Amino acid sequence: MMKKTGMTTEKMFALAAQGTTKALEFWHTTATHIGNGLVGVVNLFNPQLIVIGGGVSNNERFLFPTIKAVIQKRAMSLQASMVKIKRLSWEMTRYYRRTGSSSECVNSIKKSSLIFIR
Numbered sequence: 001m002m003k004k005t006g007m008t009t010e011k012m013f014a015l016a017a018q019g020t021t022k023a024l025e026f027w028h029t030t031a032t033h034i035g036n037g038l039v040g041v042v043n044l045f046n047p048q049l050i051v052i053g054g055g056v057s058n059n060e061r062f063l064f065p066t067i068k069a070v071i072q073k074r075a076m077s078l079q080a081s082m083v084k085i086k087r088l089s090w091e092m093t094r095y096y097r098r099t100g101s102s103s104e105c106v107n108s109i110k111k112s113s114l115i116f117i118r
Helices: 009-016 021-045 055-074 075-084 092-100 102-109
Strands: 049-052 086-088 116-117
Touching: 009 055, 009 075, 021 049, 021 055, 021 075, 049 055, 055 075, 055 086
Parallel strands: 049 086, 049 116
Antiparallel strands: none
């Protein structure tokens, strides 16, 4: 849809920041899909931390509350209560993308159980 209209995630973020209903609905739907995908990950792997980086993490304000709510509602209660979702800063995302060392990122976070999404 976005390719056909020439819309970018940056434009959608700007529209959502202005309170545009369609943009807010877009981010809510996107976050719901991401959350639904992560429910299986949380139930299966029981991570302590899920780190989200890349361009999608720039929209933390519109994505993370819904992602967290979906996980809390749909994942097994023990696993849902234990997992944290954090944003990898844009500077760190660029560094790890440039060096290609996601494993270094994982080691630098120093958590025993995490999922890294880029």
